Amino acid sequence: MGCHALQRVALACAMIWTGSVAAQPQCRNLSEHDLESLGRLTFEDGVSAGRKPHELALGATDGSLIAGEIRIVQQPIFNTDLPDEDTWLFRRANQLHVDTREQVIRDLLLFKPGEALTAEQLAESERLLRDRPYLYDARVLPRRVCGDAVDVDVVTRDVWTLLPRLSFDRAGGDNSYGIGLSDPNVFGTGKNVSMGYTKDRDRSGVDFLYEDPNVRGSRASFAVFLEDNDDGSRQLLDVRRPFYSLDARYAWGLRLDNVDREEGLFLLGSEVSKFRHETVFSESSAGWSRGLQGGRVGRWKVGYTYEDHTFEPLPGVVAPDPFPVDRRYAYPWIGYESIKERFETTRNFDRFHRTEDLNFGKRWAARLGWSDEVFGADDVSRLVLRGGYTNVNHVRETHLFRYGFNLNGFWNFDRDEEENLVANAFARYNHARSASRAFSASLGVTYVRNLPVDRQLLLGGDTGLRGYPSRYQQGDKRFLLTLEERFFTDIYLFRLVRVGYVFFADVGRAWESDTPGGDEFGVLANVGIGLRLESMRTRRDRILHLDLGIPLVDGPDVGSVEITLRIKQRL
Template identity: 30%
Template sequence: MRFRMAAMWCWMAWFGCKAALAAEQHSAACTRLPADSKLQQFQGFPIRAIRVHSEDVFDLNADKVYWFHHLANRTHKITKPDTILEDVLFQVGDPLDAEALLETERLLRTRRYLRKVEVRVTEHCTDGSVSVTIHTWDNWSLLPNISLSREGGESKTVLGLAEDNLFGTGNQINLDYENDSERQSYLVNFRSPNLFGSHWNLNTLYADKTDGESYLLALEKPFYRLHAPWAFAFHLEADSENVNEYLRGDEINEYQRNLDLLQLSSGWKVAEAERWVQRISLGIEQHQVQFDTTEYTDYGKPEDRDLSQFWFSWHFVEADYRQLYNVYQFNRVEDINLGWQASVQLGWFQPWLGAERSGWSLQTQLDKAWQLSPTDLLIAQFRATQLQQGELEQRLASSYAMWIHQLDEHQSLVGQLTYAYGQDLFRDQRLSLGGDTGLRAYPLYYQTGERLALATAEYRYYSTLSIAQIFDVGYAAFADWGRTWGSNPALPEDSAGQSLYGIGLGVRLLSSHSSRGTMIHIDLTKALHDQGELSGLEWRILAKRRF
């Protein structure tokens, strides 16, 4: 018996040594690949290993490193490898699919907590297998949210704190305080972009406002990749707030709007090819909006509406992505899809769901981008909706185009055109110009109407200046023109009909190592007419996601 036990132990030891030696030899038979190796040349090769290599927020070997860079790295929780792997669209043992690696890279780039992502084949072994390395660079994710602006005599302040990578898990939580001419509000929001690696999203929100409250609970599994087989969404929202109506930027009427919304939908892939997919979706929603007067209601309130409906939609998505620079931001890779994207949704209003009257709605949209030359990019969008319910016949069609001409790697010219045509729009959803809607020299809602035209021209300069690895600096000079048509019959005067012009100069500070990718806009603007308080220069400081 002892002899048998000894023999068994010797055999196991010999086998273990042989296995270890074989593993060592197998590892030694792998060749390290150069960084510029093409994914396509390894198409179909089995994946033997997936490695994650994560970099901290700041490069401490760079020039001009200060004490706060060291402190930031020491106090930052690097994204956990498991968090990265939860978004990976391939597994060990799968045949390598170059498109799956590129899709994984694009998906990871949408995560705010990552500044840069590279997915590469890094080893090729003699048995024909390959190793894939996911190299990521973290963003600083604990951020203040500060926005101060003044437009047309009105000020707006936003103060808050956000954590976009809670304990390295990719979950987000933020607290905000906002104060403007309409309300003060306190907000808390928690969002998980990928629950337990299942590609389900969770979003919860509560806001306490001086004029009401807001609640949101949303659970969704989107079409997270081109060929995802199905999607699901549950959305529950309640919102109560006061809405102001304006006449040339001045508040002249107020009413309270109460929204209750419950949506449930599911979608399926029905046809596909290598670079495109068709999907259909079914949905049901209860959608009720009620209005109440306040002590400042001088010109009445809109009529209540109930748009509860059952709907069916069709979507077409073509994937033709390019990695471009200086489109919406600067100094960052941007994934721009040059493929066609189209959708049609047909809904039927149902009294058994709560709708006041039967009817139907139609929504269509079309998106396309063209790289006209190595230095020219054209992006176009079209939207159209039609709603028929009882005597209400509502229509809205809008088009948008942006042309970007790169003068060189540091300069570009950008032109944007927007046109929208509406009929019988809801009173609280009329088209408006001013402030963030495009006319930067004018206050919000300076003009409102049922038709709108807007044109902007901008010169952009992307400098090489970096302020302590905190801000990348850009500059802009711009000119805006716009006008609306169609008066509001409920108000005593007409704010539409006059063409508005404005010019300005701006500085753009891109928080290059922050998870929000926030761009601070510091603008000095001039409205080109001399009407009262708009006759002088106006300044504003805003935090935005785009240049």
């Protein structure tokens, strides 16, 4: 072989070698965690700071990144590597628990291998996972960038979800209880099934709920709820594809809800009349959006709503005077919603020692409709009015201020006045004095106009005035001011339940110029102390409130102490 031939072969080999080297993507590690350390990741050690860590990890890009390998790391309920959790009971619980299926977690993510990937998708996927009641917490961590492909680790921890429905609730002197079985993550599928028996002051009966939030791995949801009570029944069907993410482009929904039951009117905590009320409700809707653009989302929705209310007197029971009049609304409508995306994470705002997602951006929505006989309504023409606004601000680093309002009602053209109008305004201030102490103040104001006879604006122990009987005052105006000094202790009972306590004061009033339940007794107030318990090992939307309220203003049927025991979704 000649010299030139050898040179050509050498050059070709060099080109092939350098080309193969150039073809190898340059990889950059974004996380120091391996699989073993991810399995030991302690969610309590820190708070993911929203989207910023993902932006920093991915760095400045031109939007051309795609998702690479996605690893799912599922932690057990109890970490038996810790001496306090290495017990026979906790090991047995881990063995008996059916872990959430990996595909269920993958279906919730907003990205798949080979698809475009952004920091916003990583952060929102983490929020979607954290919103599920069967997960204690979640982290979505970019692990490595190789060329334009980003490998991602998804870390979750399950909670125990199969629980007996043994409940007892006491508010304003009224007791209720329930027994049954519920599981929001049946066999690890993410499906929710609940059945049981409940009894309260108004009624008793059995109920059944089935809910699939991601039908066959899709973004569509399906729910059915059945209730059979001693005074009536309820049948609910809800099928929809919601705006499941900020960047979702379309939505649709169908809801059917039939309710038949006995209802009463109240004054000073006592039922003064009763009647039968049957409601037939249906609504279909469709929506579209351009997605998340410049940190803001705009959504249009159109739909049709049918709502029929009929009333009958009950034999042998005092009926309201005047008696409720049948009414039927049927209307097409159009609505718009605007969301400014500014999510951040915090703790000890609504939960105990858990990551909470708060949107510090403005959100408002409005809906207009026309109810008329031509659309299936009664013979009254009405303009349908719906609207709302919420916002959260950082006054200072440790000071949060949440406020907003909403409006719901009609304009009756036959009478040329408002009808069934309810307007609410609210504000809440939270000051985190330290990691173990916070001050919270909330104020709610409600004004109603021309409510139908069957509806009341009430205030009492069941609506936040913890030192007084339920449904004590009524009127067309109401305010409630609540002040709480909250303490988050380090007590962790049996490695299961977090413990906190509060000192509180409630001040409120519901009034109307011509009702004795309003003006005669004026502003009511109480002070008290409360205990807060939240399980860290069961579904994340349950907090037990045990409050001891002492009324400061006397009145008929007001005791010296009122005990309230309730299960709520937030502090």
